[in-house]
Amino acid sequence: MIKETQIFKYFRSLNWKVNRLFVEKFGKTEVFITITDSTYYIFDLAKFDILFVGPYIPQVGVSVFHRDSLYIASGNKVLRFLRASCVEEIEYENPISQILGVGDMVFVVSNNHLCVQNSDGKITKQINTGKLISIHHPQAYVNKILLIYQSHAILYNFIKEKEVYRFKSLSQNICYVVDSKIVDIVGVGYEDGRVDVVNLKKDKIMFSFPGTEPPTEIDFSSSRLLVVAGGVLRVFDLEDKRIILKRNVKDCAKFLDENHILLSSLDILDIDRDLVVRSKPNCQSEILGIECVEENYFLVFSKAGVFRYNTGNTSTYTKYKFVGQIEKYTVNGDSGAIFGQRILYKLGSSIKKVLSSDVALLATHKNICGIRTDNKIVILNLDTQRIYRTITFEDPVKDIKIDRKHLFLLSESKLKTIKWDSTKFESEEVLVGEDFISFQCFESFILLIGSSRISLLSDGSIFRTFNESDLIKDVTVSPDLKWLAYNTSTTIYIYDILSASLLDTIPCESKFIRFSQDTNFLIVITFTNDIVLLSNKTMWSPNKHTLPLTGNIHAHKKTSFMQATKKSNKLYNEILLQKTLGHTPEDFLSGDSWVHSLKKEDLREIIQALIDNLSVEKGGWIISKLMMHKDLERKDLEILFEKYSEAFSKFEENYLKSVGYLELENEKLV
Structure with a gap:
């Protein structure tokens, strides 16, 4: 979980986990809404594009969509959102367990009380209902709702505030109730996995479908019923009363029409063919790293490929051509190279070179690439595949970097600079210590990175050091060379390089971090391979x-x-x-x-x-x-x-x- 700080605020997440789905209409536009752990996304169903992204919401709880508004519980508050903005906030004394929209009213269940909000957001009633499990508003009734308790369910008139009827067909341990397309008919899910189709007016169970896990989602089309329980989606034919589809899914699903289901993975499933016919791209494989190559764009390197995102529109991406699995990669400015299965690709192109051995280290500068294999470094041109020079070495090399004239080598205790384009083969050495494992080159200094310290080297001497008691996982420097950020397994630290002042501390479990080229974003890769954008622009809003x-x-x-x-x-x-x-x-x-x-x-x-x-x-x-x-x-x-x-x-x-x-x-x- 990422916590907001004074400087960086949550902006959006790319590989979000969908906890709830709504399929609704904004005017004539069909949309679907995904609720995540920290915000929501509104998609155009036809185009499959993001229309609106909600703000950061701490402690996202229950939610409901009602009359063009999205209501989300956050702790003991009910937040009402229109499009991408929070337009209303009502605070209750206790946490919220359910929200339900009925006409011009919104019902809120909070600590054994049923609270009624009107269209102005004012609480008009507070009814002591005892320990409720949930509430439901059947289509057949205007001023009555179902109050569901552990052992029974009643029909309750909320205008007169009295019990109207106690149902015999609704037994104990109800966990889910949903309306069907037919008035009076509802689907009722139980903790033991059973799902009943019930006629409320007749108080009669029409038929039942067995199960073993409590359902987390129930939905109806005209003639079909879907149930999600224990990570398994089952679709039943209501006419033949039989199961017609069984498939593993994540959390939730909704009918789009009689033959198509929207899954929480943002895939559209054709029921008759048991086939995903449309999918929302999402980089879900193991992420190896991230690089910001130009303003407003960043690259995500995963085992499945290289994905190019725009910070302003992360709903789509471009996938770079690469066959196989990525093992090593390097990026320097807008140039780079990828290696996998003994094939070296120039980043963003189809140019490739087959190598005879595995690669230990890579470094690039424009079309020049340095490759460390075994005990030698080969310098070649990525475009022409011409080999400029082969350099052998005796000491173990931890990291390499290259520019138009120089090759930089980090060994056990030395940083060595070799003028590779010269026939004289000139070199210089600087003693830096044994605890550095990698380095980065900048115009004014070299950044030395160890497991527990970071040092800045200029003109052969170290002029700034940042020490850390925990293991340092990744380091990034802002493009204007003002800020330095590094992360441990639990925290991100941001420093001003000039004064060595600690500017910000972000509680976050992350493995990779990068500043965007305009320094407006800090891009974070979590251990669960989620891609999160934190923005400092909201500080001034x-x-x-x-x-x-x-x-x-x-x-x-x-x-x-x-x-x-x-x-x-x-x-x-x-x-x-x-x-x-x-x-x-x-x-x-x-x-x-x-x-x-x-x-x-x-x-x-x-x-x-x-x-x-x-x-x-x-x-x-x-x-x-x-x-x-x-x-x-x-x-x-x-x-x-x-x-x-x-x-x-x-x-x-x-x-x-x-x-x-x-x-x-x-x-x-x-």
Whole structure:
């Protein structure tokens, strides 16, 4: 499970696990809705494309779709969503166990109470019903519902608040009730696996289907019944009263029509042919790694192939051509190579070379590839397959990298640089220690990665080290060389490289992480091969439930001026400022009453004082408070932002001078 932090918020998941399905209509558009552990997705059924993605929802519980709205329980709250937005939130004293829509009303079961919400979201009734298992609204009744208890079920008039009838055909241990296409006929599932088809008006069991596991899904078409229990889908013919299909599935399924079923794997199953006729692509095999190759795009390497995703539209992907299973891969910028079953492919093309032995290490630079096999390294051209040079070595080589002129080798305790394109075969060595197992090359420094520490090497010496008590699984550096992130088995840590300040800690069980090229996303691969996108863009979005975290003066007024200056005010600057000045998020969330009590004249006085003498040390914190005042005008924002930018530039310059790294700015470290 990934928990949200102050910087990175849940954006979406690619390989989500579907817990519940709804097949509904938005106007004339047929849609299906998938509920996951942390959000929901609304698909166009005809096009099979995502229409809307819900926000992150902690503790997703029971859910129901009613009158174009999706109701989801989150702990002791009922959230109502329209399209992709939460439009209503109602809090109860206790956790929610069921939600049911009936006409203009919504029934909520919470701790032995049946609560009734009207269309305005107000709770109009609270009925003490005792310990309910569930409730159900049969089509045949307008103002009556079924109250299902452990030992019996009753018909209850919720207007008069009294019991109308106790059913004889509904026995104990009911776990599922669903309407059929015929009024008065319902399907009833029991804990012992039995499913009864019951006529409620006659209080009579029409027929039963046996089972061994309690059903998790029951659904009707006109003449068929589907039951999902214990990971098995069974389809029954209601006319012949016999089973016509049995198939292993994951969790849930719904009829689309008489002959087609939508599965939780997002496959459409043809019942008569027992064949999947349409499938939603999903990279579900074991993931070997992830790389961000260009802005808005990232590559997922799995044993099944290479998949190219767009961060803005993860509902589809492009699969690169590759035959067999991937064993090794390497990516450098927009170039790369894949190896499997002794065949070397150039990434994204059909160019391949058959090798005579297995590959231990790979490295690429554009069309140049370095291949380590046994005790030698072969440097070749991927396009022409011409071999430039073969280099033998004696010491064990842990990792290799290559550029247009140099080959970098990491051995037991040395980092060796060889000028491979020179006839003189010049080389240099730097002692780095024995505990490093891999490295990454950047324009300004080399990143050395060990099992419990990470070091930055420049001009032959280490100038920054990050130590970790747990085992480091993966490391990523933001493209602007500002941030460094690494993960252990339970946590992701994000540091500012310049100041070595810890910016964020994300509780997350992950095996691979990567920053996107625009640093707007942190892409996480979990141990269950789920692909999760965390976004820091939501940090600047207005939210009715949260207060601002930093002194970003244009975070609350989305104007054209903000759009023009957005790129100049970097996220890392704001966080670095906050850390440097010793402020914590709690400092910015406390003591705000004085802001709201300010008169307009007082506000103008403070703003004028800030304009005349603005310093980062004081101004950033004060401005973040003033953002909450309703009388703040656009012209004030423009002037304050201009002054604040000037002040911050001076502050940053002085800060860099004090730590002695100002000269590295030209080398793009800062």
